[in-house]
Amino acid sequence: MSTHDEHGHDHHEGSYLTPRGGFLSTVWAWMTTVDHKKLGVMYLAAILTLFFVGGVAALAVRTELYSPNREVTREITRDDGSKETVTEITGQLFNAGTVISKPVIDSEGRALATDGKPLEEEIVGPDGTVTRRTRPDAKPLVEKERVYTLASGNQTYNRLMTLHGAIMVFMVIVPSIPASLGNFFLPIMIGAKDVAFPRLNLLSWWIYVAGSIFAVVSVIAGGVDTGWTFYTPYSTMTDADHWRVVFMIAGAFILGFSSILTGLNFIVTVHKLRAPGMGWFDMPLFVWALYATAIIQVLATPVIGITLLLLIFERLFHVGIFDPRMGGDPVLFQHFFWFYSHPVVYVMIIPGMGIASELIGVHAHKKLFGYRSMAYAVLGIAAVSFIVWGHHMFTAQGELAAAVFSAVTFLVAIPTAVKMFNWIGTLYKGSIQLNTPMLYALSFLFLFAIGGLTGLPLATLSTDMHLHDSYFVVAHFHYVMMGGTIIAFIGGIHHWWPKMFGRMYNEKVGILGCLLVFVGFNVTFFTQFFLGTRGMPRRYASYVDEFQLLHQISTIGSYILAIGMLVHLLNFVYSLFNGPKAPPNPWGGLTLEWTTESPPIEHNFHHEPLVTHGPYDFDDVVPPHRSPEEFPLPEKPADAH
Amino acid sequence: MTTSAFHPSLLLADAVRQWMFRPSRGATYSAGTDAMFMFLFWFSTAVFIGLMVPMVWWTIKYRWKPGQRLLYSKSHNTALEITWTVIPTIIVVFMFLAGFWTYARQQIAPSNAVVLSLSAKKWSWDLSYPGGISATETTRNGAVDIPVFLVPEDTPIQLQMISEDVIHSFWVPDFRFKQDVFPNRFTTFWFQTEKLTPSDHDNTDLPYPNREHWVFCAEYCGDNHSEMAAIIRVVPREAFDSWMRAPWPEGMKPEEIGFRLWSLKGCNACHTLDGSPGTGPTWKNMAGYEHDYTDGVRRMADANHMRNAILNPGSEIRTGYTNQMPTYAGTLTNQDLNNLIAYMNTLSDRGARTGFDDPSSDNGDDQ
16 A cells, blocks of 8 residues: 555655645645544544533533522512512523414504404494404414523423533544544554545545534524434424424434444554554554444444434324334334444443553553453454343333343443453553543543443343433443543543644643543532432433432532633643644654654655554563663563563 | 341441432332342442552552653463453343342232323323322422322332323332333333331321322423422322222312312413413413414304313414324313313403302402
8 A cells, every 4th residue: 555655755744734835725725635634633623612512511501400490489579669479480590482473462452464454354234233253364463472481491401401412422422532533543553644545534524514514503593302312202293393303313314424434444444554564463452442443333323324314204204103193113213223322332432442541551651451352352342232222221121121131231341341450450560650641541440430330230120220311320321421431532632632733731731630620520420320319310401409409519510520621721722832842752652653753744654664563562662762761671570471 | 127237337338328319218129129229339339449449559659750660560361361251240140130130029010909090291190090080189399280199008009101292201219110101002110009107197197208209200201301290199098098089178169170180180381370471372361262273263262162172182273382282082071171161261351150159259340
């Protein structure tokens, strides 16, 4: 695959960030680039922007939940001294209202028609009696009015909650690591110049943009209140006369294609473009993780595509598939939906596991304990992920199916436990630098351990019958999705930031941000486990009094979390413009991305790299661009192999 | 409560359980579910500590700065790796079996269980007892009124559940159990109420302390999903029987019953009483007035119109609204309909009069 020789040996080749030509031509060059690094950076910018939007929605949701809906009667004193009791609903901070149309009445109390005249006419009968009747062909004149009710306030909450879930799942977490860091580093880590199909990669990006536009338009048009899961028949019925629900579903449908194409690209890249000398078990674990993820994306995403298409057909053409009013079965939708959406949980978490392995290996300067079992565990999780979807439906399906799905769900715990043991085992006799990426790796282990262990009572049949669809589930999947994937993602951005942009960030500010995020996250979500066990259902705009204290603690935690994220944002922005220049290998890593410049040149490497050692052989190899004085090799016992 | 709770550590463990779950349990199988959860909780706590202590300890102990010699240790140990794969496997097999055992107790109702039918709709629950009786009492929850379902103590009860619109889920946290409710098939939910203590028997006043259990909807169902609640109240057998004989208090007027039905039957989810807007038209000044309908016809809201609107909601839709109301045919008896219409009439200054005027009051303001 060395057909790009016209640049391949150019030692003066600039970094991929070097602008060519004026502003507009640079923009055009980025928009049409097939360079995996530029695409990775554009994905990163888009994903972080949407993460910000989804995060603001999350803060709005938490703020709304600070106080429950209450009807309060109080006495007010008017200006003229008279007293009046008013009844009002408190606890609805965000109430967008709902539009109703009502007949227009003139000053004499008569309803008007569209032509401005009274709707009714009087007919004097032959005997002098007057009867009133609606004029033929007259249509009543109606005016739109926005009113604010209990239901409309709850609806605003439901839309914010859906907005948060849909954006975070479909547009942030699913593409987060593979599309941004994966696109950027997968080819470099295996010593390739680009992915196998660079143009397909560009297409994948623009499909992502198109899908996101559909979703954003749907939100601007008023938003969707289905929840990110689009459960039927609610999603078939709600907003039946409006197209925004269809737009949101279409957005998710389109985003799926981006996911499939990226996955396909990664599979071929890993199979065909590894540098000479790199066998399967010489690949960095991040590459293994992306490979397993790509397989799931390619196999599972078509199912959600078909499902969402059927849902659109049902809404638009009333084809009865899921809605019982038309002869469909609503549980069928749940089976289809989770057949995709459960494997996609592993699309979200496996890349996070891959990053955790990189961070721990590089910043502990230690060969990953049980490297092979780590690779097999990732493949094992990917395989099991396809047969456990029914555990989302213990309360919806028959007892036999529930028992089978419970049993296979427990299988997931085994490779996950093995990975946990290996990560922690790696720290033994490591050489650990406690910088921001390493702190994020440790946070990942802490939070993912809680996320994994709280999965046990959800896989257990009897306890899940209590905890299903409660805040316990909310806390559990935030510990996995955010405490796992997003924490690893942020750690990975810190880890690879110097490589991507050639600038260092302020380490102390990074550590401060990490601590704020860690504390804020735990205050927000650990509380929610107890809300769940005590009986708080999820997706509630309001709640009974006894839950209020825990909700308030959770809301305050979310503000701490948000401040931590803003600290990181400012740190990165400052670094982009004023950060010190990054050396090629700031952490002393051994994988191939640390052999090239920071930022990498346009074709990644000046010469095709030849791989002579494993990705974590810190015992035997001095890291590239670093001296043996900085990294004195260990003294090995005689029986070491 | 656990009889073996003598040892201080067991007392502490039970205090943790009570704090985590709220003390009250309600159904006979709840204790088994709690025990299952608490086993998982203490197991997970031990595993978590077992993971975090070495993590933190090694992170501190093996801090490193460039220039220090790296340390060596083996990066692979087949025996250890097999051990930590096999042991979790055995543990999760045990967890599955224990979970299945306790699940069976939740699922299998005894053959002598009393079957009651429960219907769900946006956004209310309705429980029907033998003889077409349904709940007659409401209580205030936040901004809405919710029904109170009476159940007798020490009785196995099986709910046969159906939804009239979307999927709902019937969750009683004190029972530690929930079951989804579908529009196209029955699902069941059984529980055996606990026996009331002698002091509960002596206490004939309502409400019975610690014998009230929240019911929540646990499957997202739209705007007022979070207000779709109810109360299950366990009462002594005698109290339950006397309520079944005469559900409504003696001498209650039709419009007073109608007002109760407004919240009991879920009318309150959409129809307001004071003229403020809602999902459906307000009942204030509805009866006796003419209104515009989406078919362009202006109709008088008389008793027959209201009856039709309740039984065939889609047939006549007021201008400015879309039909979101399920039919109440089969849900309301003719007596219920009369009571509701009587109540609607009292909310309107043009409403038809029902009953006889109280001769002692001066009703001289007839126009």
